[in-house]
Amino acid sequence: MQEPTNKKKETAIKRKKREEGLTYIEVLVTMVILSVVLIALLSCFLHGFNIISRMRQTTIATQSIQKELEIIRNMSFNDILTLDSSFTNESLSFLEGSSGAVNIEDSLGDDIKKLTVSVFWSYRGRQLRKDVVTYITRKGINRK
C-alpha cells in the first residue's frame, strides 16, 4: 500500500520541478515575442507619424500657394508685372528651409502671362516642392 503513495509523491515532485523551470522559459519566450512585436509596432507608429508630418507640410504648402495666388489675382496687371520673384507668409515659417517663388513667363502676347507660384521646402534632407500654374491677363478675372 505504501509503494503507490511513494510513486505519487515522486511524480508530484518531478512535476513541481518541471513547473518551476517553465517560468524562466516563459519569460524568455515572452521577452522575445514582446521585442519582435514592439519593434514592429514602433515602426508602424513611426511610419504613421511620418505620413502625418508630410500631410501637414503638403497642406501648409498648398495653403501658402493659394493665399499668394489670391493676392496676385486681386492686384492690377501692371503691379503683377513688377512683382518680386520671391514671397513669404506666416504659414511658410512652419516648413523647414522653406521659400516661395513667383515666376511670370511671357505667353501669347503682352497682355497675357503664364504665372507659376511655387513653394520649396526640405524634409529629412529631401527637397520638396509644390507648384500651381495659371494664366493672368490684363482684363481677366477680378480685374473689371
Next chain:
Amino acid sequence: MQVIIKITRGRKDGSILIIGMTILAFLLVFAVPHLFQSSPENKVTDKSANYSAALSLAEAGVERVIWELNYGDISSWKGDSASRTLTISSHQVPASEVIGDIEIRVEDPDGENPQVKSTGRVAYTSPLAEGKTARVYLERTARVELERSGYDWVCSFPQKQMPASSVQGSTI
C-alpha cells in the same frame, strides 16, 4: 494545503505571458487604426493639393478666353459661331510633377454674353503596389459668363461658377 500552493504557483507561471499579451493587445488597438488611417489620409491631402492646381488651370482657361476676346482671335479656335473649343495640353511646370491639360468651351462667342466652360485636368501618378502605379486624373470646372465693360470683355459679377470635379483612374 498542497493544493493551494500548486494553484498559486500555476497562476504565477502564466502571469507574465498574460500580462505581455495584454500589453500587446492594448498597443495593437492603437497602432493598427493609426496605420490604416494615416495612409488614405495622405492620399486625400495629395488629391486636395492637386484639386487646387486643377482649379487654377480652369481659371487659366477663363483668362485665356478673355484674352482671346479682347486681344486675340477666337475665330481661329475649333468650332463655329455657336461654340468654339480649345485644348491646351501639357500646361506644365518644368521639374515638377504637375502636368495639366485645359479644355475650354465657349458658347455663343459672338453674342452679348459668351458662356465659358473651362476644365482643368491634373494628372499625377500614385503608387498602388510594388511595380504598379495608377495615373489619376483630377478635374475642376469653372463656368463663367462674360459681359462687355466699355470695349472690353470681362467676367460678369457675381461670377457664375459651377465647380465640378470627377476622378478617373487607369492602371499603367
